[in-house]
Amino acid sequence: MSWINLSALWKIVVYGLIAGAGLPALFAIGLRALAWPGGARRVRAAGAGAGGDADSDVLIGGNPVGMVIAAIIFLVILAALGWCVYEVYQIGHPVTKK
Amino acid sequence: MGNTVILVLVVITALSFDFTNGFHDTANAMATSIATKALSPRVAVALSGVLNLIGAFLSLAVAATIASGLVSTKLVTLTVVASGLAGGITWNLLTWLFGIPSSSSHALIGGVVGATIAAAGGHAVLWHGLVSKVVLPAVMSPIIAALVAATGTWLLYRISRGLTDAARQHGFRVGQIGSACMVSLAHGTNDAQKTMGVITLALIVNKTVPAHSNAPFWVILCCALAISIGTYVGGWRVIRTLGKGLVEIESPQGMAAESASAAVILLSSSFGYSLSTTHVATGSIIGTGLGKKGAEVRWNVAGRMATAWVFTLPSAGLVGAGAYALADVIGGTIGVVVDLLILLAVAAVIYWRSRGTKVDHNNVNDEWTGTVAPPEREPAAA
Numbered sequence: 001m002s003w004i005n006l007s008a009l010w011k012i013v014v015y016g017l018i019a020g021a022g023l024p025a026l027f028a029i030g031l032r033a034l035a036w037p038g039g040a041r042r043v044r045a046a047g048a049g050a051g052g053d054a055d056s057d058v059l060i061g062g063n064p065v066g067m068v069i070a071a072i073i074f075l076v077i078l079a080a081l082g083w084c085v086y087e088v089y090q091i092g093h094p095v096t097k098k
Numbered sequence: 099m100g101n102t103v104i105l106v107l108v109v110i111t112a113l114s115f116d117f118t119n120g121f122h123d124t125a126n127a128m129a130t131s132i133a134t135k136a137l138s139p140r141v142a143v144a145l146s147g148v149l150n151l152i153g154a155f156l157s158l159a160v161a162a163t164i165a166s167g168l169v170s171t172k173l174v175t176l177t178v179v180a181s182g183l184a185g186g187i188t189w190n191l192l193t194w195l196f197g198i199p200s201s202s203s204h205a206l207i208g209g210v211v212g213a214t215i216a217a218a219g220g221h222a223v224l225w226h227g228l229v230s231k232v233v234l235p236a237v238m239s240p241i242i243a244a245l246v247a248a249t250g251t252w253l254l255y256r257i258s259r260g261l262t263d264a265a266r267q268h269g270f271r272v273g274q275i276g277s278a279c280m281v282s283l284a285h286g287t288n289d290a291q292k293t294m295g296v297i298t299l300a301l302i303v304n305k306t307v308p309a310h311s312n313a314p315f316w317v318i319l320c321c322a323l324a325i326s327i328g329t330y331v332g333g334w335r336v337i338r339t340l341g342k343g344l345v346e347i348e349s350p351q352g353m354a355a356e357s358a359s360a361a362v363i364l365l366s367s368s369f370g371y372s373l374s375t376t377h378v379a380t381g382s383i384i385g386t387g388l389g390k391k392g393a394e395v396r397w398n399v400a401g402r403m404a405t406a407w408v409f410t411l412p413s414a415g416l417v418g419a420g421a422y423a424l425a426d427v428i429g430g431t432i433g434v435v436v437d438l439l440i441l442l443a444v445a446a447v448i449y450w451r452s453r454g455t456k457v458d459h460n461n462v463n464d465e466w467t468g469t470v471a472p473p474e475r476e477p478a479a480a
Contacts, residue, residue, distance in 0.1 A: 012366060012369070015361070031261065087368070
């Protein structure tokens, strides 16, 4: 028995990065897609600087393609979370040994 | 009969510990969401309580580590478990009074190990299990969490560059609610397990259940309830330190920190590592300060926390050992009862002290001025 379980360690680091940093990054991409300008409404582009006026927190750019992409991304994230929880449940309930 | 009385006392004490665990740790999941106003304080603690309840049922790996992997179940007695719990609760309450997010898990484990050493000597402790499943994860988990959170923060700001500041705050606040929920869930899978583990340990010791048993269902249910009620009550003092004291947080940082915490805690829980959600959450919050250009980490606050972490295992251990010594001198059921009465008295004093500098959902987000309890506000002009 070793003191550090290296295989568990690298799994925690790698999966941790994928789930803990990757999923929020995906969410950020979803937000970008959602804010894609087009259609009736427009969101002001970047460079508006800090603060901005009250209107500028509108997230939906109105571009249909962007909206579809965003929806797909958000669904993928939800699915990933659901799958994670399922995995944890599976691992956490080993068949009871009597 | 004496055994049954002590067993019942142990179970009640364990559930009290679980309660303090809950309110001490609400901060881990919700501090950043409360700080960025993604959730109102009341809603945040309620949501976190419910998710802790669900999380408690999700995984039993950590409970197994605590019940069978730390101390020799053959050499431990119920008095030892009771004394250990007394140590854990005392440390949890003290650190809460000072608003320090210290690890409830280490308080518990320290207490139990200390009492075990006092009772049966060092050989009753499974040192390998203690070091490989508790001490090393305690050192590594905040570092991993900080790495993940820093990476996440950098990515989030990079990707969301095209959005206006306000739109970004708005969008990530929504994301933050999701990630905070995952942390609460993860907290249930890790922290609720610890009390289940201790009660199971007590049941094994009392031969109510055979060695290496899993936690019985009523234990899971009671622990889940105790931790979620504790969470709902909310440790506002610790929430304030984590949310306001350490780093001034924007919503993308909050989301990055919470996602990192959730991922690291859930992964570690599945491997049976009883890591401290507190250490992970703190590591994440520091990481998110490091990952954003120009963000300031208040290292003096971080240093104070780290000091408390180092002291947690030994201090709780000393209290646990002292409690055991006292119970042993008096002997029998009375000894345990005296211990618990003293514990009650200590808890009452600490609670009374905390009333002097109250932190609650009203002032939890006040400007950080270097103290846990914000200065009295001017009476609000209607």
